[in-house]
Amino acid sequence: MRRHRFMIQLIRGFxxxxxxxxxxxxxxxxxxxxxxxxFGFRQIRVPILEKAALFQRSIGxxxxxxxxxxxxxxxxxxxxxxxxxxxxxxxxxxYLQQRMYAKDPIQKLYTxxxxxxKERPQKGRYRQFYQINAEVFGIESPYIDAxxxxxxxxxxRQLSITGLEVHLNSLGCPLCRPAFKKALSGMxxxxxxxxxxxxIRRRDTNPLRVLDCKRPGCQSVVENAPAITxxxxxxxxxxxxxxxxxxxxMGIPYVVSPRLVRGLDYYTRTAFEIQTRExxxxxxxxxxxxxxxxxxxxxxxxxxxxxxxxxxxxxxxLALTKTRASELTPDIFIAxxxxxxxxxxxxxxxELGREGIKTxxxxxxxSLKALMKRANRLGAGYVLMVGDQELDRGTAVLRNMRTRxxxxxxxxxxxxxxxxxxRAASDGRPHGDSQL
RNA sequence: GUGAGAGUAGCUCAGUUGGCAGAGCACCAGGUUGUGGCCCUGGUGGCCGUGGGUUCAAGUCCCAUCUCUCACCCCA
Numbered sequence: 384m385r386r387h388r389f390m391i392q393l394i395r396g397f398x399x400x401x402x403x404x405x406x407x408x409x410x411x412x413x414x415x416x417x418x419x420x421x422f423g424f425r426q427i428r429v430p431i432l433e434k435a436a437l438f439q440r441s442i443g444x445x446x447x448x449x450x451x452x453x454x455x456x457x458x459x460x461x462x463x464x465x466x467x468x469x470x471x472x473x474x475x476x477x478y479l480q481q482r483m484y485a486k487d488p489i490q491k492l493y494t495x496x497x498x499x500x501k502e503r504p505q506k507g508r509y510r511q512f513y514q515i516n517a518e519v520f521g522i523e524s525p526y527i528d529a530x531x532x533x534x535x536x537x538x539x540r541q542l543s544i545t546g547l548e549v550h551l552n553s554l555g556c557p558l559c560r561p562a563f564k565k566a567l568s569g570m571x572x573x574x575x576x577x578x579x580x581x582x583i584r585r586r587d588t589n590p591l592r593v594l595d596c597k598r599p600g601c602q603s604v605v606e607n608a609p610a611i612t613x614x615x616x617x618x619x620x621x622x623x624x625x626x627x628x629x630x631x632x633m634g635i636p637y638v639v640s641p642r643l644v645r646g647l648d649y650y651t652r653t654a655f656e657i658q659t660r661e662x663x664x665x666x667x668x669x670x671x672x673x674x675x676x677x678x679x680x681x682x683x684x685x686x687x688x689x690x691x692x693x694x695x696x697x698x699x700x701l702a703l704t705k706t707r708a709s710e711l712t713p714d715i716f717i718a719x720x721x722x723x724x725x726x727x728x729x730x731x732x733x734e735l736g737r738e739g740i741k742t743x744x745x746x747x748x749x750s751l752k753a754l755m756k757r758a759n760r761l762g763a764g765y766v767l768m769v770g771d772q773e774l775d776r777g778t779a780v781l782r783n784m785r786t787r788x789x790x791x792x793x794x795x796x797x798x799x800x801x802x803x804x805x806r807a808a809s810d811g812r813p814h815g816d817s818q819l
Numbered sequence: 820g821u822g823a824g825a826g827u828a829g830c831u832c833a834g835u836u837g838g839c840a841g842a843g844c845a846c847c848a849g850g851u852u853g854u855g856g857c858c859c860u861g862g863u864g865g866c867c868g869u870g871g872g873u874u875c876a877a878g879u880c881c882c883a884u885c886u887c888u889c890a891c892c893c894c895a
Contacts, residue, residue, distance in 0.1 A: 392868090392886065447893055451820075469895085502893065503820075514895060581892085598891090646894055656894090667895055694895030720853070751853040759855035770853065784855070 396502075396510030403710060404699065411698055412495060414541050415515050422534050424493040424517055429473035431497065435463035441472040441677060443648025445588040452500040466499035469647070470516040471674070471690055472681075478520055479683040488521035488686055495695070507665030507697045518690035520678065525622045528653045528673060528689050529629030535657060535669055535691060536635055544701050547668065549630070549637040550656045552611070553623040554591070554644070557651070557676060559616035564590055566609045577604050594642045610641040619652055626653055645670065649677040653689065661704065662697055669693040712762035713743035714805055718754035720770035727794070728769055734798055740805065759784065764808065767801060769794075783808070 393399065400408065416426070435455050442449050454466040467473055474492055477483070483490050495515040502508060517534070519527050532549060539547055555563060568590040571578065577600040578586065582593045594605055615623060630637050637655075645654050654672035662668070671691025678686040715735065719728035728744055735742040743761055745754055751768065758766045768780040778791040781804060792800035 390868095395886065452893080498895080500894080503891090504887085505889070505891095508894075512895065596892090664890065664892095665894070670895060692895055697895065718854085750848090752851080752855080753847085755853095755855040757855085763855095766855080768854075772853075780854090782854075787855090789854090 394510070396504040398509060398511075404703075406711065407699055407702055408695070411542060411695065411702065412515070415493075415495070415538060415693070418534065418538055418541065419493045419517055422491075422530070424491045427474060427477060427492045427494050428496070429470065429477050429494060431467055431499075432464050433467055433473055433476070435465040437472050437476055437681075438465055438468060441475065441647075441649055441681060442469070443589075445585075446646055446648060448500060448646065452502055454499050454501055468500045469498055469692065470494055470496070470514060471518060471647075471649075471677075471692070474516065474518050474690075475678055475681055475683075475688070479678065479681060484520065484678075484684055484686060488684075490520045491518075492520075493517040505665065507662045507694070507700055509696055513695035515693045515695060516690060518688060520688045521686050522689070523675070523687040525625035525653070526629060528622075528626045529633070531671070531689055531691055532626075532630060532637075532655060533633050533635060535693070538693070539657070539668075542698065542702060543705060544659075544668075544698070546659055546661060548658050549635060550640040550643050550658060551627070551630075551637045552640050552643040552654045553615055553619060553626075553652050554650050554654050554672070555611055555615050555619050555652065559614055559619055560611075560651075563609065563611050563614035566614065567591070567593075570608055571604070574604050577601070589648070591644045592646075595644050605642065612639070612641055622652055645672055649674040649680070651675045655691075659697075659701060661701060665697065667694065668697045668701065710762060711741070712764070714741045714763070715743070715765040715767055715801060716754075716758035716761060716763035717742065717744040717767045717769070718751060718758065719744070719746075720748070720751060720754075720768075723774055724769045724771065727774070728767075731767070731797055731801075735801065738798075738802065740802070765801070765804065767797070 420426075435453070438453060439449055444450075448468050453468050455463050456465075457463055474494060478490060478492075493516060496513065497511050498514050499511050501510055504510060517531065519531065532551075536547075536549070539545075554560065568586055571582075571586045571590060571593060578593065579596065579598045579601055582596050582598075582601050585592045585596075591611075593601060594608065596602070596605070612620075612623065627637070627639075640656075643654055643656060650672045652673040652675065655670065656667050657669040658666045659668055660666065669691055671689070673687070673689045675687040678684065678688055717728045717732055719725045725746060725748075729746075732742045732744040743758070743763060745757055751770070755766065763784060766782045766784060768782065773779050774794070777794050779794060779797055780789050781792055781801060782789045783804075790800075790804070
C-alpha cells in the first residue's frame, strides 16, 4: 500500500469516531435525551458558527478561551466569525433573537453537538469535542439549581458511571462580589510576590482566576485567601444554603470548594463541577452554574438562568473502561454458492432487511468454509445456506450457529421460516444490546 | 503556548557497535472436492510517519516537520 505520499491526515486534536464506538455514543446521547425530556427540557439546535463578538461579550474578553483558544476567521466582508467554543452563548442568543422569552420567559432547553477550542490536545481534551448542554431560563429559585445537579447525578447513575464527586461553590452576585474582589486583590497585592507571571496579570483583570491556579507558589499565596462564601450578601447566602439543603435532602453528596471558579466570566451564584479521578488531569466531566446577568448583558430582558455542560468525549472514555465497545452482530448470514443461488440470496437479503432483521450476505464466490468463517467472525446467530444442491432439492438449510442445529426450509417459504425461527430463538433469551 | 516520550505489516510490538525488514495476532488458501470456533501447513501484506542531511551503506546518527501520548496550562 503506497499511500503515505498522498495521504492527507486529520487536523491535530480532531478525531474520527468509528462505528464500534458510535454504539456507545448513541446510547449516552439517547439516555440524556430521554432523561432531560422527562425533566421538561426540550431540544434546541443552534449553529456551530457565530459572530466572534457573541463569545467575546458572553464568555469575557479576559478569559483563556477568548484570548487564545478560539477558531476565528474573517469573512469576505471582514467580519469575524468563530467556531463555537461552548454552546451557552448561542442558546442565549437564540432565546433573545427568537423572542422565546415573550412567549414564556421560562424555557428549559438542551442541545448537543461539537465545540471547538484550540488547546494542546491531551487525554480527554480534544480540539473538536462534544458536549450536551442543558439551560433553564427564567427561574431564580435555588430549587432549580439543585434539580439540575440531581438530574446530572441521575444521568451518570443511568450510565453506571461511579466514583464521581460534586464540587460546589457560590460566586456571589454583582452586589456582593465586588467587595470580595477588592479584599482578594488587596491581599494579592500584599502577598503576591510568589505569584506566577500569569497570575500577576490576572490579579488586575480577573483576580478570581488566581484562586484555581495550580502552581505551588500561587497555591500557597491563595491558601489563606478570603473565602468568597464569607462575603456573600444575604440573598446569595440564602440561595447557596438552599441549594446545599436540597442536595442533602436528595441524598447527593457534595464538597464545597471555595476555590472553584469557572473559566467563563458570566457565572453568578451557584457554580459546580462534577469530577472523576479516572481520567488523569482532565477530571471534569460536567460543569455549570448560574448566570443571572448574561441574558441582560447580551441585550435582553433581565432573566435569571442556570445551565451545565457535560463532556461527552470524557464520558465515553469513562464508559469504555467499564464496558467494551459493542459490535452490532447480524441476526442472520446468508451463504450463497453459485450464480443462481446468489440471485435468490440477494432477494432474500433485501426482504429480510426490509423486515428489520439484521442480515449480512457475502457476494464473493468463495468456499462454504470461507463463508462460514466469516459468518462466525461477524457473530451471526444463524446462517442460511443455499447452493446448487439446495436449488435442485427445492430447500435451503438454516443453521443455528450456537446449537449447530440445522433445519431445511422450502425455498418458497424461506422468509416465513427464517422469521419464525428467529422469533422462537429470541423469545427465550434477552435480545440485543442489553449489556449496556 | 511550554516540557517530556513515541511513530516499523490491519493490530500489539522486536530490530544488536549503522550492514539483505522480523515475530505474535489478524487476513487469505490448503489440510476436510459443501459446514464456523480448536489444531497443523503455507501465503499475502512494509518507501520503517514525512522531507532533508551525514555515510560506501541509515529503521538505526543529525536537523526540520507532521501526528499521537503524557504533563504544565485550561476546562467539558
